[in-house]
Amino acid sequence: MTGLDSWLKQATRHLSKDSAVQVRTEIEEHYESAREAAISGGATIDGAHRLALTALGNAKTANCQYRHVLLTSAEARMLRDGEWEARVVCSRSWLKWLLVAAPVAAVLAAAVLFLTGAFALARVALVGGIGLSPLFAAPLLPVYTPSRSRVYRRAKWVALIGTLALAFGPDALKWSWLMISCLWPIAWIEWTRASIRRKLPVAKWPKQLYL
Amino acid sequence: MHEPSHGYRIAQTIKERSQGVLDFKEGTLYPALHKLENEGLVESYDGVEKGRPRRYYRITKSGRGTLTRDRAEWRELSRAVTMILGRA
Numbered sequence: 001m002t003g004l005d006s007w008l009k010q011a012t013r014h015l016s017k018d019s020a021v022q023v024r025t026e027i028e029e030h031y032e033s034a035r036e037a038a039i040s041g042g043a044t045i046d047g048a049h050r051l052a053l054t055a056l057g058n059a060k061t062a063n064c065q066y067r068h069v070l071l072t073s074a075e076a077r078m079l080r081d082g083e084w085e086a087r088v089v090c091s092r093s094w095l096k097w098l099l100v101a102a103p104v105a106a107v108l109a110a111a112v113l114f115l116t117g118a119f120a121l122a123r124v125a126l127v128g129g130i131g132l133s134p135l136f137a138a139p140l141l142p143v144y145t146p147s148r149s150r151v152y153r154r155a156k157w158v159a160l161i162g163t164l165a166l167a168f169g170p171d172a173l174k175w176s177w178l179m180i181s182c183l184w185p186i187a188w189i190e191w192t193r194a195s196i197r198r199k200l201p202v203a204k205w206p207k208q209l210y211l
Numbered sequence: 212m213h214e215p216s217h218g219y220r221i222a223q224t225i226k227e228r229s230q231g232v233l234d235f236k237e238g239t240l241y242p243a244l245h246k247l248e249n250e251g252l253v254e255s256y257d258g259v260e261k262g263r264p265r266r267y268y269r270i271t272k273s274g275r276g277t278l279t280r281d282r283a284e285w286r287e288l289s290r291a292v293t294m295i296l297g298r299a
Contacts (some may be wrong), residue, residue: 007238011238023241025266026241026266027238027241027264029217029219029263029264030218030219030222030237030240030241033217033219034219034237055236055237056236056237056238057235057237057238057239058236058238059235059238061236061238061239062238062239062241062242065239065242065243066241066242066245068242068246069242069245069246069249070242070245094285099253118250128217180247198249199249200249201249201251
């Protein structure tokens, strides 16, 4: 393995396949130009190689900076999975309507439970139905601009936190560890999506990035 | 600096114009260019120079606006610092 190969290996660590190819192409191109310039300036072949490699600097530093601006393998995987989910939902209209029907069913169940006197259960079903509706109805909502996306995301978080707070009632603080455990996976997805949004131009955003 | 240029030439231009003062590590230039591209301040396209494929970068309209603002801000700050140091 040459010095450049090991530099590239370190600089492309944890980057997605496409990002790694992009980094390899631009750095190899740069390295060749620097090497040629050094040779035409009178350096030996070995000396030119060393000069070009030294000029690139620390591969770990470059990797850290690349991970801030190019998609990482985890982010690319999330995009792929999201596209697969969207395809599955969009290609089956019954599934789309089932997702919309779920919160409606929860609200109806709450009404039935309320009439039968099971007030505590009715409250959980009602709050769950209303609170989770932004998540279930997401594929059908006309959210396809960055400003609508911001509004939707804020509403989603208010609904989620409100749902949990109302579901647990006065014991919400006591059960905060459970609430945090419930929200953690959603928060992690949200964090990763925010990172992807910074890295992709709006024109390339898939639907999932708006949600 | 306003005409399209590839990464290596940009790095050399910065070093030459700063007379070696801004001697940065060239591996960190591309992440900076990608950041500007993500922000819509520069755009890139593929080209060929002396038979070799190259990635060129050029400033966008929005990038020119940002450059004008940042340049004015920098001149003001630099003038202020020079005045302070001149009186010290």
